[in-house]
Amino acid sequence: MRASLMAASPKKLLAYLILGAWSGLSVFLVIWVIMASLKNTRGLFGQPWSLPTSPVFENYVKAWVSNRFEHYFLNSFLVVSCSVVALLLVAVPAAYVLSRGQFKGRKTLLNFFIFGMGVPIPLLFIPLVVLTTELGIVDTLVGLGIVYVSIALPFTIYVLQGFFSSLPSELESAAIIDGCSDWQVFWHVMLPLAAPGAATVAILNFVALWNEYQISLVLINSPENRTLSLGIYSLITSMQYSGGNWPGLFAGVTIVMVPTVALYIFLSERMISGITMGGVK
């Protein structure tokens, strides 16, 4: 017994070392980026590892005002929150019917939605530009939001229907026996039970849409309609002209990063369980 313990402990130490190093990198990234955003260019390049000696908050002022990140932040917040709300309004009823409804072709229709998870988004780039141009919503936040909701549907419906399927059917039957209408069963019985699942997919989609930039890169042209991620991408593209203001760039990265990291600190368990609920059943 003692021998096995002795043999096990260096192994355990190694396990802690490996996991600690990999996990530590995530923490290091967040802290290092924030430190970098508070330095001036010479400080960043001269002492990339040290704490900023005297924090340079001008980087943030510059990012927020001259680089219009205030504007991008509001754009992102608006388009992402509205998209998530609209997504729930559309996806929750659909997922409910697709998991609890009894009609011919239910399973096929569900698979048809799930199949959308396999469609590579870049395939849709050009047709989406053509389509939104015809509808007159290209280069608008409304158009971007509609596309966000549509593209998020397959994953969202997949996770939500899994959630609805896991609810006991006795509740439904009991409510029907008590004289509830279809609508009442949904509204008073199933929806409250599904609320945690809906909240989880809302958070996951909020983070995913907040971070995405490929669709906005394709659909948004006007600087005033840029989202935050797209704003940072355009800052990266402009770097070669401005001579590389890295601290300013890291200030932008901090601005895009802080909201999702803050959410994650409080809701990591919930977000992870939401993703694994979708992938592993």
Place this chain on the structure above:
Amino acid sequence: MRRRMVAVFLAPALILYLGFVVLPALQAFYLSFFQTSGFKDQEKWVGFGNYVQLAGDPVFWLAVTHMLLILLVGGVAVFGFAFLFTMLINSGLWGKKLFRALIFMPNIIAMVGLSTFWSFVFMPRYGLLTNFFKSLGLDSLASVAWTAPEHVFWAMLVGVVWIFAGFFTILILAGADKIPTDMFDAARIEGASNRQMFRLITVPMIWDVIVITLVLWVIEAIKMMEYPYAFGGPNIDQNLYTPAIYLFIMGFGQRDPVYQLGYATAIGVAMFVFTIVAVLIVSGVSRRERVEF
């Protein structure tokens, strides 16, 4: 549940999904048979012309090579780490939830942010990596130009592996957590090592999860764009092209507009076909090797 409720509940989702996902996907197939810059009067039917051109386009094949390297080399690394972390986290350590949360964390940070950080890590002369090697006195490693054409793809892949290893760790871990613990207890009494238990219990028991994660990885790897594109910056090196990036550049241009919309969508269709073929291969292979209990 009455018909009308089914219809009313499904209609909005169906309309959006059909209108903004299915219809554009079908339209992409149609568009790929034309030569067009987006103006209706200039559309010219070329049949399979775009595909013929694609087959002889060295840049496209370069992008496909990168896609395969991400899929296979990246995949081995991603799943290697994911399995290693699952095994280590489940070997009875303290702080399981903390490790899991931190390993997954890159996935909740914007890709542009992650790629900016890694660009600074690999930056020539001033980058964190060069700096690190210099401080250790490893001058030969410190003088390597990580963003030079021959290295830049691998520098990019490091970031991709780092991100996706975390993603797949939580999925595989969640699968492993569903295995009844008495199986491990029984194996431990029989004197099985951690590695044996992992190979002989965990892997066969979570085979379904492994197949799902492989399918997800195939889908992700083939459509990859955001990380390498931001990593490449303004004048992206062709050594970083993936099919999705090449599609974007052919469709919308890097800085000078190209607007070969038909050609670009043909790349998208090729990606879609790759995805379907790869998913079929994964599910075919995994079915044959399935361990029955």
